[in-house]
Amino acid sequence: MTDLAQQTPETLRPLGQRGWFRFTTVAALLLLFGAVRLPIETRLTQEYRSAFFHGAKLNLGLRQQIGQAGFLAALGGFRALVADGLWIEAHVDWTRTEWGKMLFLFNNVTALQPRNIMFWEMSAWHMAYNASAAAIQDTRQPRLALRLKHQHEYFLIGKDFLERGIQNNPDRYNLYESLANVLRDKLKDHCAAAIEYGKAAQFPDAPAYEVRFAAYELSYCPGHERGAYNELVRLYRLGQKEWLPTLFSRLKYLQETLNIPHSQRIIIPENQLPHHH
């Protein structure tokens, strides 16, 4: 074989005529392939974005917060691992009740993995439930008004996490439900909670209780008593599966509030009402 006759060690040699031809051929092949795949890749990228892929915004602000190495790893396709590292760090901070640092880390974790429902839910839960409870019990702050203010601020931070989570995950019911829980339990905004439960209920994979919860919350919303009553009656007529203590309790309240004629009222057995201790 002729190649064997010219055995020379592989070194950096200047390109000869054949070398240039070879280089040009390969460069042309790669550029041609690049031109062919360009529209394909552009379209595929759009399709992935429509399917909620690659939504993380890796910008300079995030780089400053997670450091050069973390940012490089995130760019290199290891966003989940970097996010997990920060999440473990936040967990350690939780045991030390360092709420400010936790908030900083949660912001980074959710920026890295915006499609991870658990990160949004847990971040919101820590802020709206744990940090807010710590704020109201903060013995370093003697003034109740300031403690209440801090508590309310943490409620709003929790709500903000869930609203941003919904912006990134509008195709899943979970965060609507979590937002409704915060609105109901912490901010006592029952009208808004009813709307969010209602949105969650529209998803085909949402649990059946979302519809129920939306009706319950609507019954607490001033000015919507009639709509709530009609919805609760509709639920009642679905059968015994829906005959739960809260349903009876809210029906009883609305029947009295709306002055529903006795002949039209649903008879509510006393033993079906929630027990109050």
Next chain:
Amino acid sequence: MDSTPVKHTFFSPARIWAIATNTLLELFRLKVFYFLLIFALLLIGSSAFMIDFNFQEQFQLLKDVSLGAMSIFTWLLSVLATAMLLPKDIEDRTLYTILAKPVPRFEYLIGKLLGILLLLLVSTLVMSALFVAALYGRQQFVISETIRTSAGMPAAQLQEIIRGVRTSTFTFSLIPCIAIIYIKAALFAALTLFISTFASSWIFTIMVSVACYFIGHLQGIARDYWLGSATTGPLARIFLALVALIFPDLQLFNLVDDIVAGNSVPLLLFGKTAALGGLYTFIYLLAAYFVFASKEL
């Protein structure tokens, strides 16, 4: 004894298969699979972090760590093993022995690449098996803990919780997740093989391949700027165009982060991505052949 001479064919799958299996055997002898021990230790070690977390967090961390490690190991394996193929064959003079026989150079390259792809396949399958075993073990642990701590709970409610644990452990989308890790590694094996055909040393090959990895993850940004932004200057546009045209768009193969976060990839979209990965592998192999065909050995 049949004295009929065997007719030499231009293309022989048998010859390619012989080169591929030999390549695989050589890599086995190099004990490249020792990295699986590190992978197994990583899975066991990551459990130490999980004690204080709830079950959703435990599964999330286990999946992230396992799939992230699979992604790193297969990529490293594809780059390191491929970068050493040609230099080692030249050093051992195996290359001359093979090419002295009537083996076309493209068959040699295909055989070598196939050997690497088989190695990556075996590695991916073994790592997947370890991952599934770890995930199943964690699932059983969580279920037994749930049953232990839920005394007095209505049976229907307990069943619902157990069902929740099971559905958050194994999801169908883990299959395309693992498949895309393999496809990305295969693409990189072909790219590294191409680089090694003109590289002066295996260190150069590895350096260029690693650089391609990071540039490839930014290629999409370069393409968007090139096609979308009119404010950049002509030199910058030429630079962006070259990056967009020459380097692969690796973000398209970076689905693991989103899939473990709960995203499911549509089957058709996954099919298109897999086909694109196959096309990349073929084109890089073709480019490698153009360089290698007239290379002075």
